[in-house]
Amino acid sequence: xxxxxxxxxxxxxxxxRRYPGSQRAFAEQIGLDATKLSKSLTGTRxxxxxELTRIAExxxxxxxxxxxxGDDAETAVAVPRRSARSEQGPGGSGDAGRYQQILDAAWHxxxxxxxxxxxxxxxxxACGTSAATIHYYFPGRRDLLIETLRxxxxxxxxxQVAELHSISDAHERLLRLxxxxxxxxxxxxxxxxxxxxxxxxxxxxxxxQVLHSDSYTRWHDTIARTIREGQQQGVFTDRDAExxxxxxxxxxxxxxVQVLAGRPGRTVRRMRQVLRDFVEREIARH
Numbered sequence: 001x002x003x004x005x006x007x008x009x010x011x012x013x014x015x016x017r018r019y020p021g022s023q024r025a026f027a028e029q030i031g032l033d034a035t036k037l038s039k040s041l042t043g044t045r046x047x048x049x050x051e052l053t054r055i056a057e058x059x060x061x062x063x064x065x066x067x068x069x070g071d072d073a074e075t076a077v078a079v080p081r082r083s084a085r086s087e088q089g090p091g092g093s094g095d096a097g098r099y100q101q102i103l104d105a106a107w108h109x110x111x112x113x114x115x116x117x118x119x120x121x122x123x124x125x126a127c128g129t130s131a132a133t134i135h136y137y138f139p140g141r142r143d144l145l146i147e148t149l150r151x152x153x154x155x156x157x158x159x160q161v162a163e164l165h166s167i168s169d170a171h172e173r174l175l176r177l178x179x180x181x182x183x184x185x186x187x188x189x190x191x192x193x194x195x196x197x198x199x200x201x202x203x204x205x206x207x208x209q210v211l212h213s214d215s216y217t218r219w220h221d222t223i224a225r226t227i228r229e230g231q232q233q234g235v236f237t238d239r240d241a242e243x244x245x246x247x248x249x250x251x252x253x254x255x256x257v258q259v260l261a262g263r264p265g266r267t268v269r270r271m272r273q274v275l276r277d278f279v280e281r282e283i284a285r286h
Contacts, residue, residue, distance in 0.1 A: 009041050011066050015059040020097065030054040049162035056158045060100065063158040067165055077160045077222045099137050101127055106138075107148045111190035115145050115197045145201060146211060152194045153215045155187070156180075160222065170230030171284060177226060178275045181252050182268050183259050192260055220249055227283060236283050244283055251278060 016037075019026045027037040031054055039045035047055070056063045064071050105126040109118045120141060124131045138144045160180060167173045183192040202212045224245040230236030255274060258266040 006043070007069060008047070008067055009043060011061075011069065012047070012055060013041060015055065015061055015066075019059060026058075029058050049159070052162040053155070053159045056162075057155065062154065063161040067161065077157055077164060098129075098133070102129075102134055102137055103147055103151055106144045107151055107194070108190065110145065110148050110197065111193040115141075115201065118144075120144075142205075145198070146208065148194055149198050149208075149211060149215065152191050153218075156191060157218070169235070170226050170233050171235045174223070174226045174230065174279060174283070175276065177223065178252070178279065179272070181256070182272055183256050184268055189260070192256055196257065196260060220245060223249060230283070235285055237285050239282075247282070248275070248278065251275060 016026045024034040027034045040047050052063050052066055056066060062071055106123045109122055120131050120134050124134050163176055164173050183189045198212055202208045224241050227236055227241040227244055231238060255271040259268055259271055
């Protein structure tokens, strides 16, 4: 479904009206000027994937809901369901807005400083509120880590749905998925930082292992589904899709860790090339 449909525009209108403040303020919050937002809402301009992702992030909905009208809609991505807290309402109550503000601050602090270096008082200071308010939404520091993982998963899958929903060629889609996993500076590198810390904590926390496993399984399933669709389209080899997925995801994980750890010669550019070479050599049909 194209992002110029009347249904998508209406859903964006609905969430923008529930956002506190004017349409101009909403446009600024998602990184658009008011004129571009107006053109997108009238159908004379398309929302870009980045804009759809930002709209979902700001309003608490998902890109899948914006594009397809439901989180259970079939997509090229194995999207997770919204958490109960995120369904408190897109931009609706002050409580939901405060919760998101705290989550945003905690997410950035943990990504930048590390989970064990972030105190509840740090999050409170970043939000301009009290530690008691933080504890109201997140009883313990561990709860902050769990919710930052959920938030990272939502950001990643929102971005994937926005980028991939209009790509029908499985080969092109797989290369785009690889690109979306590179720890480039900014948001993606911060997401990788969160993931590394969750991996570390999961080794010692069985409950966190379950949450991590569920999130990782959805990413694995997205790769496997794309490879199987490519096989059906005749653009990928007939080798076992599950084995190819295991190898590709392991390559992504290992190279990503090496890039973040600053290993000499392990750059984002090198990681991209190694992964694309693997896709062309081992998965693509020649």
